[in-house]
Amino acid sequence: MCCQERVTPSDECLASLLGDEVSPIFLALAAMMSAVGAAHAQAPLVLLQQYRCYSCHADDEAKTSPAYVDDTYRGDPQAVGIVAAAISKGIHDTGPWHMPPNRGSDIDAKKIVEYILSLKK
Numbered sequence: 001m002c003c004q005e006r007v008t009p010s011d012e013c014l015a016s017l018l019g020d021e022v023s024p025i026f027l028a029l030a031a032m033m034s035a036v037g038a039a040h041a042q043a044p045l046v047l048l049q050q051y052r053c054y055s056c057h058a059d060d061e062a063k064t065s066p067a068y069v070d071d072t073y074r075g076d077p078q079a080v081g082i083v084a085a086a087i088s089k090g091i092h093d094t095g096p097w098h099m100p101p102n103r104g105s106d107i108d109a110k111k112i113v114e115y116i117l118s119l120k121k
């Protein structure tokens with residue numbers, strides 16, 4: 001039996017185990033699982049909306065606040081740590097406006113910064 005030899009059985013293997021009449025259910029399940037994967041990939045965007053970061057920022061356009069693509073620490077190997085800490089503490093830098101501290105978790109802040117740094121100009 002193929003399935004007993006594998007840690008993760010292949011699709012065909014599962015389908016043969018389940019039989020033809022249940023394979024639509026399996027397909028629906030597979031579709032659901034990939035939908036969950038997609039939602040996971042969007043998590044930083046969900047966070048940016050949840051924390052209302054976009055009321056002051058945009059990805060690629062400076063509003064009252066710098067555009068994310070222009071992040072000062074872009075290219076710095078320490079960027080994730082530095083910028084995530086800055087988001088949690090708030091930013092009082094050179095600009096005319098200041099950024100309030102964010103009360104979200106450090107993990108959220110890191111995910112957000114990874115997203116910001118991944119933006120392409």
Ligand code: HEC
Binds near residue numbers: 071096097098099
């Ligand atoms: C009330 C408006 C406001 C909100 C809300 C806000 N920011 Fe800011 N942010 C600013 C301002 C203003 C600056 C520039 C501060 C300065 O230069 O003194 C800034 C700077 C930054 C920077 C630094 C850019 C750089 O060059 O390093 C990052 C990153 C950033 N914000 C991310 C976020 C994230 C993530 C959130 C949501 C958790 C957020 N901001 C919410 C106003 C805001």
